Amino acid sequence: MNVVEFTNVSKKYGKSNAVSKLSFTLAENKITGLIGRNGAGKTTLLKMMAGYVKPSSGNITVFSKDPFDNLQVSANRIFIDHQMSFSPLLTLKELLITAGRFYANWDSELAWRLFDYFSLNPDQNHAQLSKGMKSTFNMIIGLAAHCPLTIFDEPTSGMDAAVRKDFYRALLKDYLNHPRTIILSSHLVSEIEDLLEDILLINDGEKYLHLSVEELREYAVGVSGNASAIKELAQQHSLIHQKDMGSGRMYAVMKTEGAAKQALDQTRKLGLELTPVAVDDLCMHVTSKSQGGIDSVFN
């Protein structure tokens, strides 16, 4: 069953399109990574999914219902981002207790264990927290709510590396105990890719790829060696990225689709070296404005 379905969804702010003609589905109980550059439309997409923002056109269903301003959807999803606002008059302790009243599956024990682990002060106010502590607190709410659809928008912003690592581990362990549909947006793919089952890559408000992480790892291959040999190879394969290495050598990233894979395997004979392409590199290359990346500016 699909938890989330986007059909031809567009969202305009003024004249610019934040999201355009986006269609995808999220299947039940998968962790999906929403990857895209800043301004790619990740937040707009997630806010539409959460029911905060109404699409300009197209159709969204969450749990087979239109999520916008829908109380039933709201009760079964949680949206965590760094803009989450809480009354400055309540302490963290009060906020956790309040959150527990709102969410039917609230795991109070988990919430308090995480709260203690990350040494948050129960008497402090949310407004006084540093950015990283805020993110940590919001994350605790997001995990403990055990909502069938859990949405994290850049959940680790401001957290230090150790806390980020702990968060991802906590997310995985809690997911193993309570499988649910989780979508996690980030621009730091390398940190989360092991955690993910699927990746939804968007660029300029449009869907670019929606694949499993394993498929994405084999989606492209890096080829380095003689420039002319690579250029010849590039005729048969879609070139994703290229970089001149100097002295007649170059590095290219090519798509490894279907039968072309075997052809690519033959390249060793041509004295070309094949290397895997890390998922975050791939994401960076495919969302790049030009094939040459930043280097093209200096040519």
Add this chain to the structure above:
Amino acid sequence: MIVNPNSMTPIYIQIAEWLETQILNEAIHSDEKIYSQYQLAEMYNINPATAAKGLNLLADQNVLYKKRGLGMFVSKDARHIILNKRKNEKLQSMVKDVTKEAVQLGVGVEELIVMIRKMHSEAKGGNQ
């Protein structure tokens, strides 16, 4: 074992290989239950779907068999299958690589055999 995401080998294959090694080392015996996808996910901090893919790979090769509702178990001839596979596929391709490298470096067959003999006895001695 720590999974290496930067390796050319996909994580699910790394997981499958680690399980094979466990079986070869007799850390898990025949007809014993093997790790679930969730245990593997937790051990390696990976998505359980990835772990499941590794388990399914071994099931397809009859190294593991499924018991409905109970999980996956090591089949009777698991060791045999793994040994065969490694000999036929992995070892052969590694030998291929070694030979290729030897040709490039201008190392003769005799010299290569000597090297292999030496390594072989060392590895055997180290194991004992």
Add this chain to the structure above:
Amino acid sequence: MILLSLLPLLILAGIFAFIIWGYRALSFKNPGRKLAKWLIVGYAVILVAGTVYSYSEASTKQVIGKTVSRHEVKKQDKAQIRLFDRAREKGVLQINNDILFKKSEKSFPFKGKQLTVSIPDSYNLFVDRDPGFQGEVVVTHYMSRTFIGNMDVTEKRKEASIALKNSVLDVTFNKTKLHLAAYSEGFVFHQFNGGKRESVWEGDDPVFGDDFILLKVPQGIKVTSEDQLVTNVTVE
């Protein structure tokens, strides 16, 4: 009165129940909010104390006079005018206790044939010749009732000083000064009284009662006054 004092108590109990319920709902430690809590609790306590004090004060000594309706005040004003007109023009003075208030009465032995009254300008001097009277005069200081708004403050006024020396009766009226404070819960509390407004400032112009002197003298005595008209009346 008992009901009246019970109602605020009931409401008070309600407020307290609400506050206690509210605090139980948020019985957390919060240093930032502690001050606010004390502010609210303290204020509630002060409110209650103030209300209790104000009720005990108001119901004992501080209210003066009786309040009447606006309609009553208008009726009074007309009645007073009519009463004086009738006395001056027809010589009939009606002692109506709803309108007139007897402030003081003094009697002096008097044997003479002529009595001179010294009384300030523009005050009425009514003379009633009684055939049964012998050897004395009775001087009564009357005033028609005084209303500020719709509050009867007649009794607060001072009595006139009256003295008889030889054949001269000296009357001096003493000025009364009142400092008043009028309290009203506010317009909402009078909105639904069927148009009957009991608030002082919403009434008409004040009705200043007129002081006058009623002189009872034996039949044969002649009464004169330097600059005041002497009206002979029959008291009803």
Add this chain to the structure above:
Amino acid sequence: MYLTEVSTWDMVKKLYRYKLNSYFGVFTSLVIIQILSILFSLNGTGSSGGSSDTFEYNMNIYSGTLILAFMMGWAFLVATLITTKAYRYDDSSFVSNRTASHFSNILFLFSASIIAGITVYFSYHLFLSVVSLFMKVRVVQADTLTPIQLAQGITASVLYIFLFTSLGYLTGMLVQVQKFFVFVLPALFIGALIIDGNLSDEPRLLISLGSFYGLETSFIVFVFKTLLTTGALYGVSILVSRRVEVRP
């Protein structure tokens, strides 16, 4: 997948409870505004005096009306405050939709109006005690109210204050929809008063508006008038809010 079914009313109650806890400042401001209004009332809302040859009086008029007026202003401001983003977004951090959010706000504002309306009466008596304790006033005339008058008066105070919350709520919502209403609404208000003043010899707009409620002598009719107006203003606010995104 097990989905939770929630009822709107249930969430309204939960949001209402959350608001009672977290909008604590509303009650602190109530105390401060009432203390201020008591201080202002000490001046007296009016005075009168008169004299004849033998009688002279002056009278300071102290009334609870000013306290009520302050509370109306407070109610207006509190309601506009609640429509601002900071408060609206608090709701969207937990389970809510706009309907639940509006109804919990209205419920909260109604509770605040009840507390304000009742405390208007009490603070009037506090003020009265202050006057009789600290000011040298010789004679005092005070109203005596029957229990029914008292109950009606307090109810009417609550309804007046509640009416002003609905006015503030609508104003706040309009501003949230279009920022220029911040300038347009006061301009319209003042403009209407000026035009009103120029067109007729006597300005009638505010007076007739005020007397629609203030001169209503039937308690039942008054309750209907205020509740209907309040309901209508809240209704319009809810409709207006549909033009605002829940949380952009």
